[in-house]
Amino acid sequence: MTHNILITGGNGKTGRRISHLLNERNHTVRLGSRSAKPSFDWNNPDTFPAILNGMDRAYMAYAPDLAVPGAKDAIHNFTKAALQAGLEKVVLLSGKGEKEAEACEDIVANSGLNYTLVRASWFNQNFSEEGFLLNPILAGQVALPMPDAAIPYVDAEDIAAVATKALLDDNLNGKTLTVTGPDKLTFKEVVGMIAKATNRTISYHPVSLQEYTKMMQSAGLPPDYIWLFEYLFREVLGNPDNQEVSPDVEMVLGRKPIAFEDFVTRTAATGVWNGEPKTD
């Protein structure tokens, strides 16, 4: 049986991979984002009915993050519109260890729709051309707080494979899947692996969260962005309970999750870690 599936964040890190996997299986995919036609904006519920019309399932990747003010209302309005549009199931991408995201998970769980929750650890792709940590790597100087946090980074390919399975397999209805990679790594270890694979000198400098906030302010980043990153570093990386490796990727996919080292080898081969840092 084939489905009509809406992929929000369809041009993003997980969405575009899910869309590819569903296309391979001959499902009909509609991409949902502000640049798509029709345009879909999480901040504008008026855009929800048109994008949901004719769909029977949806992948929900809220942007920028379920922790931000406004996310709960958007998730509530979206699930309500999805129910009205006759969707049978949604899969929500959530963040492992984010209290605010759990409130959004509850909204989905109580929406009346069938659902699967996919709680992801930090993505490997935060360090590649898709992520916010590419520039410091290109500059050869990575200053980040939380030096002791050992993070079970997960690959976006694995998140996409699990979310695709969840979209198609009703045996996963009502389940919360925690997706992590197989290894727990500190920032120092990550930077060391990338430096070795690229044969470059890249150093990691531990800074306090306050110093990191000042760095973001000096770089002219918007206050909302600074608030979110402070939250993510403090809440997600500051809590050792969030640093556990989960068996769920292997349970769902029947194979081991992608190791960070494999991501590094694959990404180094593309040459993206050998360019110049962007100055704008």
Ligand SMILES: NC(=O)c1ccc[n+]([C@@H]2O[C@H](COP(=O)([O-])OP(=O)(O)OC[C@H]3O[C@@H](n4cnc5c(N)ncnc54)[C@H](OP(=O)(O)O)[C@@H]3O)[C@@H](O)[C@H]2O)c1
């Ligand atoms: N990165 C991590 O380590 C991590 C870890 C755990 C969970 N997560 C969660 O992952 C989710 C993001 O998923 P992702 O990384 O796959 O996506 P992504 O790469 O961040 O892409 C998001 C896409 O969403 C669209 N978008 C941005 N603002 C939008 C808006 N207001 N309305 C509609 N679309 C909008 C953008 O396309 P347009 O410009 O065309 O709108 C963008 O390409 C977030 O909820 C985050 O909390 C991330």
